[in-house]
Amino acid sequence: MGGIATAGNKGKGVHSDCFVTLEIVDAGGIELQVESKVAVMYGDMIREQALEILNFFGIKNARVKIEDSGALSLVIAARLEAAIKKLIQSGKNWLPEMLEENRYTTGKERNRISRLYLPGNSPGLMINAGIHKPDGIILDLEDAVAPDKKDEARFLVRNVLCGIDFYGAERMVRINQGERGIEDLNYIIPYNVNLILLPKCESTEQLKAVNDQVRKIQKEHKQTGPVWIMPIIESALGVINSYQVASFAPNIVALAIGLEDYTADLGTQRTAEGTESMFARSMVVNAARAAGIQPIDSVFSDVGDMEGLRQNVIRSKAMGFDGMGCIHPRQITVIHEHFAPSPAEIEKAKKIVVAFHKAGELGLGVVAIGTKMIDPPVVKRALNTINLALKTNKLAENWRESYDQV
Amino acid sequence: MIKFDKLVTNAAGRTVPTIINGKPAVPYMGVGKYKPSGFKAAPKISSCTDFPDDGNKVVSTLKEALLKAGLRDGITISTHHHFRNGDLVAVKIFEIANELGFKDLVWYPSASFPCHEPMIRYLADGTINRIEGSMNGALGRFTSEGKMKGLGVLRSHGGRYQAVQDGEVHIDIAVIAAPTADQFGDANGVGGSTACGPLGFALVDSQYAGKVIVVTDNLVPFPCLPWQINGNYVDHVVVLDQIGIPEMIVSGTTEITKSPDRLLLAEWSAKFCDEAGLIYDGFSFQAGAGGTALSIGIYFSEILRQRNWKARFARGGSNKYLVKMLEEGLVEYILDGQTFDLDGVRSMRDNPKHTWTSPFTSYNYHGKGNFSSMVDIVILGATEVDVNFNANVVTHSDGYLLHGIGGWQNTLFGKCVILPIPLFRDRMPVIRDEVTTICGPGDLIDVIVTERGIAINPLRTDLIEKMKNSSLPIKTIGELKAEGERICGIPAKPKFTDEVVAVVKWVDGTVLDSVWRIRM
Numbered sequence: 033m034g035g036i037a038t039a040g041n042k043g044k045g046v047h048s049d050c051f052v053t054l055e056i057v058d059a060g061g062i063e064l065q066v067e068s069k070v071a072v073m074y075g076d077m078i079r080e081q082a083l084e085i086l087n088f089f090g091i092k093n094a095r096v097k098i099e100d101s102g103a104l105s106l107v108i109a110a111r112l113e114a115a116i117k118k119l120i121q122s123g124k125n126w127l128p129e130m131l132e133e134n135r136y137t138t139g140k141e142r143n144r145i146s147r148l149y150l151p152g153n154s155p156g157l158m159i160n161a162g163i164h165k166p167d168g169i170i171l172d173l174e175d176a177v178a179p180d181k182k183d184e185a186r187f188l189v190r191n192v193l194c195g196i197d198f199y200g201a202e203r204m205v206r207i208n209q210g211e212r213g214i215e216d217l218n219y220i221i222p223y224n225v226n227l228i229l230l231p232k233c234e235s236t237e238q239l240k241a242v243n244d245q246v247r248k249i250q251k252e253h254k255q256t257g258p259v260w261i262m263p264i265i266e267s268a269l270g271v272i273n274s275y276q277v278a279s280f281a282p283n284i285v286a287l288a289i290g291l292e293d294y295t296a297d298l299g300t301q302r303t304a305e306g307t308e309s310m311f312a313r314s315m316v317v318n319a320a321r322a323a324g325i326q327p328i329d330s331v332f333s334d335v336g337d338m339e340g341l342r343q344n345v346i347r348s349k350a351m352g353f354d355g356m357g358c359i360h361p362r363q364i365t366v367i368h369e370h371f372a373p374s375p376a377e378i379e380k381a382k383k384i385v386v387a388f389h390k391a392g393e394l395g396l397g398v399v400a401i402g403t404k405m406i407d408p409p410v411v412k413r414a415l416n417t418i419n420l421a422l423k424t425n426k427l428a429e430n431w432r433e434s435y436d437q438v
Numbered sequence: 439m440i441k442f443d444k445l446v447t448n449a450a451g452r453t454v455p456t457i458i459n460g461k462p463a464v465p466y467m468g469v470g471k472y473k474p475s476g477f478k479a480a481p482k483i484s485s486c487t488d489f490p491d492d493g494n495k496v497v498s499t500l501k502e503a504l505l506k507a508g509l510r511d512g513i514t515i516s517t518h519h520h521f522r523n524g525d526l527v528a529v530k531i532f533e534i535a536n537e538l539g540f541k542d543l544v545w546y547p548s549a550s551f552p553c554h555e556p557m558i559r560y561l562a563d564g565t566i567n568r569i570e571g572s573m574n575g576a577l578g579r580f581t582s583e584g585k586m587k588g589l590g591v592l593r594s595h596g597g598r599y600q601a602v603q604d605g606e607v608h609i610d611i612a613v614i615a616a617p618t619a620d621q622f623g624d625a626n627g628v629g630g631s632t633a634c635g636p637l638g639f640a641l642v643d644s645q646y647a648g649k650v651i652v653v654t655d656n657l658v659p660f661p662c663l664p665w666q667i668n669g670n671y672v673d674h675v676v677v678l679d680q681i682g683i684p685e686m687i688v689s690g691t692t693e694i695t696k697s698p699d700r701l702l703l704a705e706w707s708a709k710f711c712d713e714a715g716l717i718y719d720g721f722s723f724q725a726g727a728g729g730t731a732l733s734i735g736i737y738f739s740e741i742l743r744q745r746n747w748k749a750r751f752a753r754g755g756s757n758k759y760l761v762k763m764l765e766e767g768l769v770e771y772i773l774d775g776q777t778f779d780l781d782g783v784r785s786m787r788d789n790p791k792h793t794w795t796s797p798f799t800s801y802n803y804h805g806k807g808n809f810s811s812m813v814d815i816v817i818l819g820a821t822e823v824d825v826n827f828n829a830n831v832v833t834h835s836d837g838y839l840l841h842g843i844g845g846w847q848n849t850l851f852g853k854c855v856i857l858p859i860p861l862f863r864d865r866m867p868v869i870r871d872e873v874t875t876i877c878g879p880g881d882l883i884d885v886i887v888t889e890r891g892i893a894i895n896p897l898r899t900d901l902i903e904k905m906k907n908s909s910l911p912i913k914t915i916g917e918l919k920a921e922g923e924r925i926c927g928i929p930a931k932p933k934f935t936d937e938v939v940a941v942v943k944w945v946d947g948t949v950l951d952s953v954w955r956i957r958m
Contacts, residue, residue: 048864070865072836073929102864105927159925160699163889361698 037118040111048156068100114184145355151176153185162199164361193223233263266290278323286326317352329356345370372424384414479605493622507649513610519549524686548639572842584955590940596801596848612643619654620662623672628787630656632682635777638796644671695729703858708737719747756782801848816852827880830873837932850882867922
């Protein structure tokens with residue numbers, strides 16, 4: 033035992049976070065200093081919590097300073113535990129209460145039109161992420177976290193998975209590449225993560241390693257719920273192997289493309305038009321469709337350019353993608369709006385779906401509108417369109433009641 | 439002089455003094471319950487013989503003007519806040535008073551800003567006895583820690599007019615900083631390098647003060663048009679090199695918010711108004727200065743455009759966004775109390791449909807009506823709201839006084855008052871069992887919009903009925919409070935001594951609540 037460790041963030045512009053400095057000493061008991069912008073309301077509570085956690089990890093003598101910018105208790109706990117575990121080995125975890133609301137599972141076929149990336153070490157952005165209603169929320173342990181913050185981010189992400197309600201968004205985590213990514217799983221699998229994003233995926237070995245570890249952890253924790261995987265293709269080799277990746281296991285539900293890394297790998301620049309990534313994107317769409325899973329497009333990184341985003345979404349949908357990533361909540365509405373079926377598409381689909389149901393009621397083998405036969409894939413597409421229209425509130429649940437049958 | 443005495447419990451259930459700075463005060467009795475009788479205050483009769491026939495009232499320095507106006511111990515000096523955080527005049531007045539050794543002055547500003555922090559020196563050394571107006575930021579902190587000699591009095595913009603008109607406050611010397619003025623004292627805020635729009639907050643000062651000094655850095659030959667302030671009220675005119683910092687005059691919360699959480703509040707507020715039928719062809723609204731309130735204008739615009747409707751008028755705080763609505767024909771008139779940017783100033787100067795107002799026309803509760811009760815939709819902020827819909831705008835949950843009331847209390851008389859506020863700020867829940875300080879009675883606050891749900895005041899059964907099948911997440915205020923506390927934990931209350939450091943006046947001049955000294 034001994035030494036000094038820190039965890040968390042402080043300074044100008046930092047909100048809802050805290051910075052913990054911990055020095056474990058040989059004698060003198062616990063010396064705890066709390067500086068908090070909410071000291072009047074929560075100062076006592078913060079002190080009590082800190083003492084409880086130190087005691088939980090068997091720390092009897094330490095100097096602790098907590099510089100708090102209004103962190104929730106689960107954030108304070110994550111920061112303190114991260115600092116403690118930089119100094120001592122412990123198999124124990126100090127977990128916040130797992131909210132009942134956070135125990136949901138997600139279906140393989142659910143919408144993944146928008147998925148919101150959140151840096152895994154920035155609690156301020158996580159607390160309200162769910163209110164913006166993205167289809168998925170990604171707590172990112174990989175590129176959005178500085179290398180020296182990656183350890184502490186794990187505790188934060190774990191505690192957020194337990195204690196922050198995402199209001200029905202699919203609970204996703206992007207793990208790190210390689211061995212670190214496999215270790216990341218220990219911090220997320222027991223806490224009901226719905227989907228793992230696997231970055232820089234190039235081979236099925238990577239997927240196997242993840243799935244083996246997921247199974248191992250689930251067994252230890254006696255869990256059976258589905259854990260979906262969305263591999264991200266972001267290299268030339270990944271593109272070439274994309275079908276093998278997409279079809280490797282039944283829990284792979286979507287295939288995403290990451291264009292920043294991909295264009296770097298190609299040795300070219302990413303442009304707004306995206307000519308340089310045409311092949312890769314087509315390949316990912318094809319591979320995903322061939323494997324029967326969802327193709328998901330890269331993020332659009334200019335948060336201020338809503339018109340550019342709109343154009344991008346329209347192109348993306350036209351290429352066959354089912355959704356894309358977002359890096360700011362403001363992008364969600366635009367993405368939903370333009371991935372959603374257009375009024376003309378909905379009208380056409382309604383006709384086909386009504387004809388389909390009518391054929392079913394009459395026991396007919398073929399679907400027809402007037403004298404025109406409708407092929408099964410067209411019916412399937414129309415059903416998908418209607419489903420998507422319902423999910424994106426473009427169509428009322430009871431639309432058939434009011435549908436004026438032709 | 440007794441700072442405060444004879445504490446009673448008022449109709450809001452709050453403990454308030456009935457002696458304030460040695461003078462009797464009426465405790466709050468409920469909305470619309472207190473009706474004063476008698477006559478308004480009246481300034482002394484003046485005679486033209488005491489003023490030059492050529493109209494030239496220019497004196498060479500501010501010091502000379504203040505001395506001519508009778509600067510002495512214990513008097514009340516007023517300033518106004520049209521220059522917001524770019525004001526260079528108010529501090530200068532007390533610098534002069536301090537240099538001349540005068541004591542126990544009362545500063546009666548229409549609002550205070552961070553630029554007024556130097557006043558702490560004059561409050562600490564006895565030059566200033568107290569502030570009656572608003573105590574923001576550092577001045578609030580100073581007050582909360584019990585360091586101000588006299589008892590602070592917080593009033594709304596309308597309440598400031600009312601207090602002077604009713605004779606509660608006599609202004610001995612009014613100093614009106616004017617972006618443009620002539621030698622006779624006619625003045626406006628639409629010309630010059632410190633153009634700020636209207637000068638409405640200074641109207642009552644010009645009408646009722648014992649002596650009136652106009653200070654300008656842009657003297658024009660008579661006539662200075664438009665004459666928002668009439669020279670006929672003015673005793674002296676002073677020309678200074680610079681009276682304000684232009685870039686600080688149009689600053690602050692005048693940009694549309696980029697915060698996704700606030701945009702959501704704005705979107706839901708607008709949607710609420712629409713679903714509740716509050717928006718119609720010819721409706722009216724109050725546009726606040728905050729980023730959230732500004733964004734609501736954007737959503738209103740979309741709705742109006744789609745249906746080819748117009749708002750009959752908007753109450754400002756004007757800025758480029760509201761001006762754009764006016765110029766696009768989405769709003770027919772802007773009735774403007776203060777202007778937040780240069781587009782607002784330009785529009786007020788050039789567009790006859792953009793007119794300046796004063797607290798007299800908009801807010802004065804002791805007049806023959808005022809505009810505020812005619813406004814359909816009023817969007818406001820708050821630091822805290824309680825389960826009875828009472829709201830606080832002056833103190834924070836830690837007990838410190840940090841803001842003034844502004845026009846906030848006055849606009850509560852609009853037909854539907856909506857507060858879009860986050861359920862918690864960092865870890866501070868906004869919905870409380872009881873607000874730290876009541877500034878607005880719950881009877882007048884109709885809807886609380888948070889990012890986790892919308893609560894309608896149970897008194898508004900009409901709105902509850904209209905929103906029965908809404909797609910918006912309508913919840914009770916109790917549910918919202920529980921949700922906030924579940925996320926943040928239940929906050930402890932601040933600890934106070936039994937010393938009152940300031941009072942919050944209601945729009946009718948009665949005492950609504952006390953601000954208590956922080957126990958250090």
